[in-house]
Amino acid sequence: MTDFVGQIALDGPSGTGKSSVARAVATRLGAAYLDTGAMYRAATVAVLDAGVAPQDGEAVAAVVAGALIEVGTHAHTELVQVDGVDVAVRIRSAEVTRAVSAVSAVPSVRRRLVDQQRALVAAADAVVVEGRDIGTVVLPDATLKVYLTAAPEARAQRRALQLGITDPVEVAELAADLRRRDAYDSNRADSPLRPAEDAVVVDSTHLDREGVVDRVVELALTTVGVGR
Numbered sequence: 103m104t105d106f107v108g109q110i111a112l113d114g115p116s117g118t119g120k121s122s123v124a125r126a127v128a129t130r131l132g133a134a135y136l137d138t139g140a141m142y143r144a145a146t147v148a149v150l151d152a153g154v155a156p157q158d159g160e161a162v163a164a165v166v167a168g169a170l171i172e173v174g175t176h177a178h179t180e181l182v183q184v185d186g187v188d189v190a191v192r193i194r195s196a197e198v199t200r201a202v203s204a205v206s207a208v209p210s211v212r213r214r215l216v217d218q219q220r221a222l223v224a225a226a227d228a229v230v231v232e233g234r235d236i237g238t239v240v241l242p243d244a245t246l247k248v249y250l251t252a253a254p255e256a257r258a259q260r261r262a263l264q265l266g267i268t269d270p271v272e273v274a275e276l277a278a279d280l281r282r283r284d285a286y287d288s289n290r291a292d293s294p295l296r297p298a299e300d301a302v303v304v305d306s307t308h309l310d311r312e313g314v315v316d317r318v319v320e321l322a323l324t325t326v327g328v329g330r
Contacts, residue, residue: 106131106228108245110322111236115284117257118250119311124232126315128177134226135177138233141215142206143193144171144184149205156204163210175222203283207290216240234287237298246325248318249297252307254280
């Protein structure tokens with residue numbers, strides 16, 4: 103553990119290993135951890151349970167406005183609830199994954215959840231926050247901004263390993279899905295996926311998780327100046 107104080111914004115597309123990297127970095131630095139993607143996925147669960155089409159922005163906004171979405175900030179304990187119900191496992195389902203980009207593109211949903219994210223960050227002296235617009239929108243003054251990326255094929259292989267998929271055709275479909283989501287998230291009007299101008303880009307295509315964690319921790323220690 104270090105005496106790190108500050109905010110690390112870790113952005114990047116789906117399948118780059120942001121969640122596992124961010125958790126490990128938070129553990130090493132003794133910091134809080136916030137997965138903003140889990141919040142949008144939880145909102146998507148609320149939308150699906152309400153029987154609302156994810157593309158119906160007005161209806162989506164109304165559902166999310168009435169939902170109680172709670173996400174924990176402890177690196178070792180995953181807390182994701184919607185109206186008091188644990189949805190930590192469900193938010194990773196294929197159904198939610200297919201719908202989350204449309205739900206998260208609704209401006210009022212983003213504003214509501216960004217306000218909640220900033221409140222959680224404000225309660226921590228040290229925090230690692232991961233998502234897609236942390237360095238550009240949520241925490242534009244973050245102490246350190248990292249943009250984690252990797253080739254779609256590498257990301258698909260990692261996602262397949264997580265899901266236990268071995269069929270090459272299914273892996274190729276995962277890669278195609280990742281490319282489509284990249285295009286969707288990068289071209290949305292509100293908070294598009296892109297690196298902040300002052301972000302450090304880390305390509306994890308040829309790095310294992312520990313290699314990426316080492317790199318981010320090194321950046322934290324050198325860029326932030328821990329212990330000064």
